[in-house]
Amino acid sequence: MAQKQAARFDLLLPEEAGFLEGDENEDTCTISQQDIADAVDITSGTKYFDLNLSQFGPYQLDYSKTGRHLLLGGRRGHVACVDWQSKQLMCEINVMESIRDVRWLHTETMFAVAQKKWLFIYDSNGIELHCIRKFNDVLRMQFLPYHFLLATASMTGFLQYLDVSVGKEVAAICTKKGRLDVMCQNPSNAVIHLGHSNGTVTLWSPSQKEPLVKMLCHHGGVRSVAVDKTGTYMVTSGMDKKLKVFDVRTFQNLNSYFLPAGASCLSLSQRGLLAAATGDVVQVYRDVWSSPVRKPYMAHRAQAAACELRFCPFEDVLGIGHGQGFTSILVPGAGEPNFDGLDSNPYRSAKQRQEWEVKALLEKIQPELISLDPTQLGKVDLGTFQQKHQDRVQALGFDPLAKEKFVPRHKKKGRSSAGNVDRRKRQVANIDQRLKFLTVAGNGTKKEVKQQPQLHLLCDACFLVLVKYYTYTHTHCWCKQRTLTRDKVF
Amino acid sequence: MWPLRNLLEVKIRRAELQKARALQTYYEAKARRERKIKSKKYHRVLNKAKRKEFLKRFEEMVKNDPAAALEEINKMELARMQERMSLKHQNSGKWAKSKAIMAKYDESARKAMQQQLEVNKDLTQKLSIALNDDNEETETPENLPDFVNEAPLGTDSNPWMKGKLSEEPAETKGETHNLNLTAELTETAANVEEEESDVEETEEESLQMSEVCAKAAPVEESADASLQLVEGQTDQMQPLEFMELLNQVESVQPDQTPVEPRPSSDQAQKKQPKGITLKDTLTKDANPILVPLAPTAVAAEDSDETLTQTGLIQEAFAGDDVISEFMKDKKNQEDADKPSVVDMTLPGWGEWGGAGLKPSRSKRRRFRVKTAPPPPRKDEKLPGVILSEKRNSSLSLHQVNTLPFPFTSHTQFESTLRSPLGRTWNTERAVKKLTKPKVITQLGTIIEPMTREELMKDKKTINLLTITPHSKHLNKKKKSQVF
DSSP: HHHHHHHHHGGGGGOOOOOOOOOTOGGGGGGGGHHHHHHHHHHTTTOOEEOOOSSEEEEEEEETTTTTTEEEEEETEEEEEEEETTTTEEEEEOOOSOOEEEEEEEEEEEEEEESSSSSSEEEEOOOOEEEETTSSSSEEEEEEEETTTEEEEETTTTEEEEEETTHHHHHHHHOOOOOOOOEEEETTTEEEEEETTTSEEEEEEETTTHHHSSEEEESSSEEEEETTTTOOOOEEETTSSEEEEEEEETEEEEEEEEEOOOOSEEOOOTEEEEEEETTTEEEEOOOTTTOOOOSSHHHHOOOSSSEEEEETTSEEEEEEEEEEEEEEEOTOOOOOOSTTTTTTTTTOOHHHHHHHHOOOHOOOOGGGGSSSSSGGGGGGGGHHHHHHHHHHHHSSOOOTTSSOOOOOOOOSSSSSSSHHHHHHHHHHHHHHHHOEEEEEESSEEEEEEOOOOOOOOOOOTOOEEEEOOOOOOOOEOOTTOOEEGGGGGG | OOOOOOOHHHHHHHHHHHHHHHHHHHHHHHHHHHHHOOHHHHHHHHHHHHHHHHHHHHHHHHHHHHHHHHHHHHHHHHHHHHHHOOOOTTTOOOHHHHHHHHHHTTTHHHHHHHHHHHHHHTTSSOHHHHHHHSSSSSSTTTTGGGTTTTTOOOTTTTTTGGSSSOOOOHHHHHHHHHHHHHHHHHHHHHHHHHHHHHHHHHSSOOOHHHHHHHHHHHHHHHHHHHHHHTTTTTTOOOOHHHHHHHHHHHHHHOOOOOOOOOOOOHHHHHHHHHHHHHHHHHHHEEOOOOSOOOOOOOOHHHHHHHIIIIHHHHHHHHHHHHHHHHHHHHHHHHHHHHHOOOOOOOSSSOOOOOOOOOOOOOHHHEEEEEEOOOOOOOTTOOOOEEHHHHHOOOHTSBBOOOOTTTTSSSSHHHHHHHHHTTTTTTHHHHHHHHOOSSSSOOOTTTOOOHHHHHHHOOOOOOOOOGGGGGGGHHHHHHHHOOO
């Protein structure tokens, strides 16, 4: 019922995704950004812009969760946070140290900067709030929004988790894999993916000291990893100039592509567009996992070598951080058109933001619940359950859940007479035959036996699916709230 | 006297018998009287007199009847031996202890205890001195007969005194030195023998206990001989030499055989199929992508050349180690999770055991506890993935581990939990429908209390009101029908 309702309400969604289609003989990857900017409306056209910041080195960037605010961090210490749509500068400082990575925290009021030695947290006005010395030599950072955890990967091989709501270090894991350069998160289950120089990608959770999964992905080192929003696909690029697409849930390699020069950065958008950067060329591919891709969807040459790529959350915009500053290009069809107003609303006011922050803090998830399967909490703990059952059986001397052995009552006449018993036995034997799919006849040929239909009936109240073999008109659900008839077939 | 011929002889015989009887009764009575005497003074005097008399008789016996004298001496010897063995007169008995308590206050008790001790001293005196005192007082010490140093004749009880006593120390030194040298020579010879034997043993890897024993036997014999030589000079024996001898005897032990490495051909063969599939997954058909724009080459003069050489080499060899390392890693993980074979053998218990001895192979095979193989790992089918088999114990604290009452299987329970009920995942209408309460009332309506009929309508319980005394059997029938 809930699914039906959701499907119905999909029609009421206000926005639609964008797209780019070329003319008959035109290739979409040859269309330049200027042409696109000229073709769209003014507001969208202003979303294509360049920031020339050649003084302070290659720029790292981060978009906030709502997609409204942009944080720029130059290698030589320049930090700026700006509302990029209205071009309003929120703050601009120079921290006088080399910067390795910048990241927004849960709102646009605070951000974290991984500086040369330690981790610093600043206010959106540029005021230094905290200097966290425990987090030293941080190379990469990822923020897990629903857990309020800042995961940092350091030069010394340590993966540390910081709870930004409480201000405590939740876990410090010594990965023993050397310098942790490549990091990304799986948004659906908050598992951190790290890429290593021996071609492996490891998956980490703060509750375990060993990696949850270790996958061998590339012949050489792994250069970049990206996981899509639903947590189904992972795209990796390596030193062997290959780009591989994996299914994260079954760990199978779906597709493998060869790029002439390899990809140094990867980014996946909300609608499944992949952006890959090689040197100063940025290519965008559409739908890398379902069908093999021959050529890019779009391409763009930046002013200098690109070192960071980010898709803006609810906009069709890709941000490129390069050696000469920052460029924002238009990629039609990249962003999710309909946002969830209660989760991340790009048009929220300050008051709404405060209310949302409080509610989000109340719904904060504890770090020990992070695991590969996010629905594991709803499952019965089978290990303990079986152990308890065994203990109970031992204590009682018999198994209370086991069905009692059927002891037939032998009577001379009446229901259990010889004839009736025989008839009943024949019935049971026939049921077994009916359930078989194939039987082998005496002379070796296979013949199909007609199978009685299985009915799957869904009860609305308790969501129990009953499987029935016999045909009849109606039955009651065990919860006694529904009468299940033929029309409740699932 | 027999046969008695006449009356006279019979009368003589009778008179003799009478006299004998009378004497017998007299002596018996006397003995009885004397036995009863408890006077200490009397006994003291009596004993002294007896001793004096004994000595006089002994002297006479020595002169006239040496055999009898010898018997007396034997008796004395026996008494002495008994005293030395039992230590009876040493104030340790009950009588002496009771006397000791009184000795503090009573002179006579003290004297009695002292007398007992004197008795002990007398009895345990050395006979030689006594003999000397008794027999050869006048002879000069130079011309002592040989039998002085010899053990007294007839004492078979002391085997240690059988051998010849040592002569004077000045003369014996040289002899002992010679003896030592010879002992050492024998020892060194034995050592050399043993070393040779050791070397032989180490050369031959297989060693049997019999051989060891055979080799040890001659060594032991020689050792014994040397021991015997040295034994005579018990006081001159060097303790170190003795220890050396002992060590030699014990040092002949079998060496442990080195373990040969097993051939690893099987392992290599096993690895190959796995390696192939992993390589396959890595080198899967890579679709080349046509890129319209080529990246601008980095303008560095030397770097291009270096790239060509070192970069190529690196690229060429980059992948070789990666696969093998990963497989090694996976194998290590699998081995770590596999439960190891527990060896429960105890040495001894039906065969020889000792330091440096291993139990036999069959025994070890019998006692090797084989644990059940672990359940199959989740990453068995995936050669390029290592999945951690660890359980998230912190998550299990929040999970359900007992089934609530109406559910009979965990899949049932999980299916009820699977669909979310909140506003985040469902539309408002869906949420309201899902969380609808059983009873919905309108605000302000009057709710009447329940009547009895309503209460009983659906329930199949005994209708208490309808039970009357004369219709009990009727109601009983009803009951059985209902249930």
